[in-house]
Amino acid sequence: MSGFFRPEAMATLRRWREALIGLAVLIAGGLIALAALTVILLGIGIAFAAIGLFLLWGGLQRGRFRQAATGPGIVTLDEGRVTYMGPLDGGVIDIEDMTVLMLDGRSHPPVWVLRQNHAAPVHIPVTATGSDRLFDAFLRLPGIQTGQMVWKLNRPERNLVLIWEREDGLGWPQALN
Known part of the structure; x- marks a missing residue:
């Protein structure tokens, strides 16, 4: 069919x-x-x-x-753990340990930046294969505004945009550039 x-x-x-x-x-x-x-x-x-x-x-x-899955790398989600395997880098992050979620529109395609305390951030292209699974992962973040997240994703700015931050404020990046 x-x-x-x-x-x-x-x-x-x-x-x-x-x-x-x-x-x-x-x-x-x-x-x-x-x-x-x-x-x-x-x-x-x-x-x-x-x-x-x-x-x-x-x-x-x-x-x-959802974006077209034409970008580099593969995203998997298993019991609250996001794994990204890309051609040049990758990483693993637990959603419960995340402190900051940002969208970096300076790169092409834009990338999700997932941060947690005392670990290197994980950069995931929005067009990576399996990146649509991130929607379910992001729903687990307390207080996330999914409507605003989707709106910012579909109208990307040419800078680093804060999507969500843990309430206690821990893990905020030292510099945005």
Whole structure:
């Protein structure tokens, strides 16, 4: 079936797959609610529509976070540990130990900068293979604003942008340059 669609169309469908599933569940729930003959079916339809709305919202954020996986390196996520293996460098960082998350728009493509105390920062290109898994990892950071993170990712500035910092303030870099 993938031979039926152009590769660009398949890439677009894969990027927005969660949002499309949420839209389908929302529409199905709405149709069930509209065609309901009993209060129970109305409740089921409304519940499905609410679930679809949440799936649609989360899918839109994930779709906006995903970038084309054409960059260098591979990202893996295993039980809260992010591993990046690149052609020139790499690194491992535990999400619970992270102190700062930044987006460096000075490089092409932009890179995520993950820092923790007493360790070298890990630089991960936003277009690395598997970098879409970072969305799930970043959700574990307490108090992160995913909407702002996605907005800054899609409108990159030509400087180092702070996305998240641990509340205690430990680990802030000595210099931003």
